[in-house]
Amino acid sequence: MSAPFNVNAARAQRLESLGLNWEFEVDGETFSLPTEIPRRSAQSLSSLDDNDLDGLLALLLGEEQYKRFAEHDVSVQDVAAVLNAYGEATGLSVGED
Numbered sequence: 646m647s648a649p650f651n652v653n654a655a656r657a658q659r660l661e662s663l664g665l666n667w668e669f670e671v672d673g674e675t676f677s678l679p680t681e682i683p684r685r686s687a688q689s690l691s692s693l694d695d696n697d698l699d700g701l702l703a704l705l706l707g708e709e710q711y712k713r714f715a716e717h718d719v720s721v722q723d724v725a726a727v728l729n730a731y732g733e734a735t736g737l738s739v740g741e742d
Contacts, residue, residue: 656681659680660680660681663734663735664680665679666678666679666680667679667680667735669727669730671714671717671719671723674713674717676706676710676714678705678731679705682705682737686704689704698721698724698728699724701728702714702724702728
């Protein structure tokens with residue numbers, strides 16, 4: 646009989662590999678997204694429309710960071726590129742497929 650899957654050890658290994666946050670830069674200002682999304686946040690994420698890239702980014706950034714981000718002149722394509730890179734780096738499926 647094999648040992649049971651250890652969630653805490655797996656999480657620690659993921660966080661050691663990825664770090665606590667994934668960062669991106671806009672106009673010299675750095676922003677960070679969590680590398681792991683708490684399960685409790687899934688309901689808020691699932692309530693978003695599949696094409697609501699701004700809503701997804703706002704939830705991931707949090708209110709303070711999103712206000713700073715909104716001050717930059719970015720396109721929809723910029724937001725999609727950030728979310729795609731984030732998804733590739735963290736293994737999370739975000740935004741449009």
